[in-house]
Amino acid sequence: MDITQFISTHRKLLLVGFLVLILIFITTLPLYARASDVRVLTTILIYVVLAVSWSMFSGTTGYMSLAPAAFFGLGIYTMALLQKELPFFLIIPIGGLVSFAFALLVGLVTLRLRGIYFAIFTFGLVIFMTEIIQFLETRLWGKHGQAIIPIDNETLLYTMLGLVVVTVLAAYLIRRSRYGLALLSIGGNEEAAEHMGVNTTRTKVFSFAISSFFMGAAGVIAAPSLIYVNPNIAFSLFYSFMPILMAVFGGMGQVYGPVVGAVIFGYLENTLRAQLYTYFMLGFGIILVAVILFLPNGIAGLVPTLQDKLGGVIQKLRKGGQAGQHADT
Amino acid sequence: MPILEGQGVNKYFGGLAAVSNVDFHVDQGEIVGMIGPNGAGKTTLFNLISAALPISSGEIRFKGRKLNGLKPHQICQMGIARTFQETKVFGNMPVFQNVLVGAFFGSTNHVTQAEAAGETTQALEFVGLSAMSETPVKDLTLANQKRTEVARALATKPELLLLDELMAGLNPAEVSEAMELVTKIRDTGITIFMIEHVMKAIMGICERIMALHHGEKIAEGTPQEIAANKKVIEIYLGEEAHAGS
Numbered sequence: 001m002d003i004t005q006f007i008s009t010h011r012k013l014l015l016v017g018f019l020v021l022i023l024i025f026i027t028t029l030p031l032y033a034r035a036s037d038v039r040v041l042t043t044i045l046i047y048v049v050l051a052v053s054w055s056m057f058s059g060t061t062g063y064m065s066l067a068p069a070a071f072f073g074l075g076i077y078t079m080a081l082l083q084k085e086l087p088f089f090l091i092i093p094i095g096g097l098v099s100f101a102f103a104l105l106v107g108l109v110t111l112r113l114r115g116i117y118f119a120i121f122t123f124g125l126v127i128f129m130t131e132i133i134q135f136l137e138t139r140l141w142g143k144h145g146q147a148i149i150p151i152d153n154e155t156l157l158y159t160m161l162g163l164v165v166v167t168v169l170a171a172y173l174i175r176r177s178r179y180g181l182a183l184l185s186i187g188g189n190e191e192a193a194e195h196m197g198v199n200t201t202r203t204k205v206f207s208f209a210i211s212s213f214f215m216g217a218a219g220v221i222a223a224p225s226l227i228y229v230n231p232n233i234a235f236s237l238f239y240s241f242m243p244i245l246m247a248v249f250g251g252m253g254q255v256y257g258p259v260v261g262a263v264i265f266g267y268l269e270n271t272l273r274a275q276l277y278t279y280f281m282l283g284f285g286i287i288l289v290a291v292i293l294f295l296p297n298g299i300a301g302l303v304p305t306l307q308d309k310l311g312g313v314i315q316k317l318r319k320g321g322q323a324g325q326h327a328d329t
Numbered sequence: 330m331p332i333l334e335g336q337g338v339n340k341y342f343g344g345l346a347a348v349s350n351v352d353f354h355v356d357q358g359e360i361v362g363m364i365g366p367n368g369a370g371k372t373t374l375f376n377l378i379s380a381a382l383p384i385s386s387g388e389i390r391f392k393g394r395k396l397n398g399l400k401p402h403q404i405c406q407m408g409i410a411r412t413f414q415e416t417k418v419f420g421n422m423p424v425f426q427n428v429l430v431g432a433f434f435g436s437t438n439h440v441t442q443a444e445a446a447g448e449t450t451q452a453l454e455f456v457g458l459s460a461m462s463e464t465p466v467k468d469l470t471l472a473n474q475k476r477t478e479v480a481r482a483l484a485t486k487p488e489l490l491l492l493d494e495l496m497a498g499l500n501p502a503e504v505s506e507a508m509e510l511v512t513k514i515r516d517t518g519i520t521i522f523m524i525e526h527v528m529k530a531i532m533g534i535c536e537r538i539m540a541l542h543h544g545e546k547i548a549e550g551t552p553q554e555i556a557a558n559k560k561v562i563e564i565y566l567g568e569e570a571h572a573g574s
Contacts, residue, residue, distance in 0.1 A: 188419025
C-alpha cells in the first residue's frame with residue numbers, strides 16, 4: 001500500500017526484475033522486429049560494452065584513454081584474420097586476449113604519463129595501429145582491406161548481449177571490490193594512494209588491460225556485420241570518442257551511468273543519422289554541450305537529485321515523521 | 330635501538346643540494362621533531378624516507394632493513410605511514426572509504442572485508458571522526474581533513490608515523506587537540522617523527538628535536554637544548570620571533 005516503502009525495502013528484487021524484463025525484451029526482439037531494428041540494437045549493445053569498459057578504467061582513475069578504437073579495431077582484425085581458421089565463439093576470447101596483451105604492453109610503457117600526456121599518447125596509439133596495419137596489408141599481404149563473412153543478425157545480437165552481461169557484471173564486481181577502491185583512490189589522489197600501500201602501477205596497468213579485453217571481444221562480434229574492413233574503418237577514432245561521450249553523458253559515478261548513456265546515445269545516433277545524414281554530429285554536439293552544462297554528473301547524477309526532491313515532496317504530503325528515511329536512501 | 334636510521338643522506342635537485350649529508354635516527358617509541366626554515370629540506374627528507382623521491386646517495390634503514398630502491402607502497406607495507414604537508418585526501422570519497430584504502434592495502438597480508446571495515450571503524454573512533462564517516466572528505470574542515478589523513482595512516486598499522494606539519498593552519502584549540510592526538514598515538518606504541526612549525530606543539534610533545542637549515546643538520550637535542558642553541562635561535566627561532574609568532 002505504501003509505494004515508497006515498498007520500493008526501498010524490495011530494491012534489489014525490483015532491480016533484478018527490471019533487468020530480467022530488459023533481457024526478455026532483447027532476446028525476443030528478433031521474433032517481431034525488422035532486421036534493421038535488430039542491427040540497431042546490436043550496435044547499441046556494442047556501445048554499451050565500449051562505454052562500460054572505458055569507464056571501468058578511465059572513469060575511476062581519471063586517466064583519459066582515447067584508445068578504445070585501437071583495441072576495438074584489434075578485435076575486428078583478429079576476427080578478419082582468424083575467421084577461416086577458427087570457430088566464431090573461440091575467436092571472441094582470443095580477440096579479447098590479443099587486446100589484453102597489447103594493452104598490458106602499452107600500459108607498462110605509458111601509464112607513468114599523467115594527464116593530457118596519457119590522453120595524447122593513447123590518441124597516437126589509434127593512429128599508429130591504423131598505419132601499421134595499412135603497412136602490413138600493402139607491403140606484406142599485398143591487398144587493401146579484408147572481407148569478412150557475414151553471420152546472421154540473431155547470433156550477433158545474442159552474442160553481443162552475452163558480452164554486455166559479462167562486461168557489466170565485471171564492472172560491477174570490480175567496483176565493489178578492494179580493487180575498485182584502489183582504482184578510485186588513484187583517481188582521488190594517486191600520490192596518496194601510493195603512500196597508503198596501493199601498488200598503483202600494477203593496478204593501473206592491469207585494469208587498463210582488463211577494460212581492453214572487453215573492447216577487443218566487442219570488436220570480434222562487431223566485425224561480421226561490417227562485411228568489409230580496412231584499417232581506416234576498423235580503427236576509426238569514432239570508436240574512441242563515442243564511448244567517452246556516452247560515459248560522460250550517462251555519468252560515471254555508477255555502473256549503470258555508461259549503460260544508460262550508451263543506450264540513449266546509440267539510439268540518438270541511429271535516428272539522427274537516418275534523418276540528418278552526415279550532419280548528425282551537429283545534433284550530437286548540441287546535446288552533449290547541453291548535458292555538460294546542465295548535468296555535470298550525467299544522467300545518473302540526476303537520480304539522487306530527483307530522489308531528494310521527490311523525497312521532500314512526499315515528506316510534505318505526509319507530514320509524517322517516518323518519511324525522512326526514504327529521502328536518504 | 331633506532332627504528333629508523335639515516336646515514337650520509339643526500340638529495341640533489343640538479344646542482345642544488347636539498348638534503349646534504351644528514352645523519353639521523355629515531356628510536357623506538359620516541360616522538361622526534363624536525364624544525365627549520367622554509368626550504369630547509371624537511372619535507373624532502375620525509376619524501377626520501379617514504380620513497381616519494383629517490384635518494385641521491387647515503388642510506389636509510391628501517392628496523393635494520395635498507396630502504397633504498399623500494400617503492401612508496403612497499404615502504405608503507407613495511408610499517409612506515411605518512412601524512413602530507415598539503416593534505417592529499419581522496420576528496421570525493423567519504424571519510425570511511427578514505428581510511429578503508431589504508432586498511433586494505435597498508436599491509437602485505439591479505440585483509441578481509443570485515444577486518445578492513447573493523448580497522449577503519451577503530452581508526453575513525455581513535456581520531457574522533459566516527460560521526461562524519463559518510464561525509465565526503467572535501468566537505469570537511471582542514472583540521473578534520475588532517476585527522477582523516479592521520480586515521481588513514483593509522484589504518485595501515487604503522488610502526489612509524491611521519492607527520493608533515495599536522496598543525497599548520499589550525500587554530501589554537503585545534504592545535505591542542507592535535508597535540509593530544511599525537512601523544513595518544515605514541516601511547517599505543519607507534520613511533521612518531523614530525524615536522525612542525527608550531528613551536529608550542531613541538532616543544533610540548535617532542536622528546537628530541539633536530540633542526541635543518543639549507544639541507545644540513547645544524548642541531549639536535551632535547552627541546553630545552555634546542556631552545557637554547559645559538560645557531561637555531563639565530564637562523565630559525567629568531568626569525569620566528571621577528572615575524573611575531
